[in-house]
Amino acid sequence: MTVKGHIIFTIASSILIQHFIFSNIMNHDDWWRIIPVSISTCLLPDIDNPKSILGRKIKILSYLINKIFGHRGFTHSLLSILSFGYIIFSINIKLNNIFDVRLGLIIGYCSHIIADILTPSGVPLLWPYKKKFRLPLITKKLLNEDIFCYLYLIFSLYLLYPICNNIIIKLFYQYI
Template sequence: MGFIMTAEGHLLFSIASAVFAKNAELTPVLAHGDWWHIIPSAILTCLLPDIDHPKSFLGQRLKWVSKPIARAFGHRGFTHSLLAVFALLATFYLKVPDTWIIPADALQGMVLGYLSHIVADMLTPAGIPLLWPCRWRFRLPILAPRKGNQLERFLCMALFAWAVWMPQSMPENNVIRWSSQMITILQMQFNRFINHQID
């Protein structure tokens, strides 16, 4: 499998991603959200995709969940795909009782944390099956075994510094604006799907 990002790396990357998403106003909810909702929520879910690996940080603590998932899908399978994000959101909206009041910014923070893990694993040589069950692996192998975890830590800290600096120091970015529009469209389509299922 090659280089695997550490739990520390995923935690740092999720914090940097949360800071970037809020400062870049990636969605209206994140733009006006509470830091104390967004960052803890991102940290809460940033290790969740590795539940498919019994030797991972979460896998060792939740073996009764990890082992069946590992047998069914293997490591970096279903849980490292966009389908998993969609399935988790659908399950949340359809199964979580209405009495569970979770702020919108916290929910988006949880999605952000999960996605940050997927993006971080894309930076390793093994890549991820983003479009699972399609087996194509998407990768941008910046992190390699020979470079060790020091590069991983440096990359996360650099991303954090840039996330803090970027929004105040750069003009409006077309890529960020396009990403925000795409997220809004996907959110609308998802809400329509959920509302149809509830009706």
């Protein structure tokens, strides 16, 4: 999946997760804090690829992770999610809205892995077990990545507020 695809997928995931899972404990305007934070970590699993945006910024670390685990290895597994979550929740920072920040970091990381599961390459969720888990909805033949991600974003916005429904429907029919 491309950088643009991961970012759009993360925005849509952030909206849906906040709206449907955390809406009882958070204000509806909190997702405006969650989205930028989730975008900041949505590319983190690709630190294992020296050619990725993050890999080019931190070349030595990216090269080492790639040599040890390979691309789409440890950093794309449940073990990495658990490790990342442990680190995030272990850091004791006194900030307002720290829950929003932590939630955004986890959503960004997880959305990357979920998006990669939707590609034919899949991910080794149970790493070090090498079997790749995949649900190849995003393919060049079946459904283009851009179309899938934009539809997912439109769907998340459509479900977010009934007020947006009419606007989204009008825009959708305008371009068809």
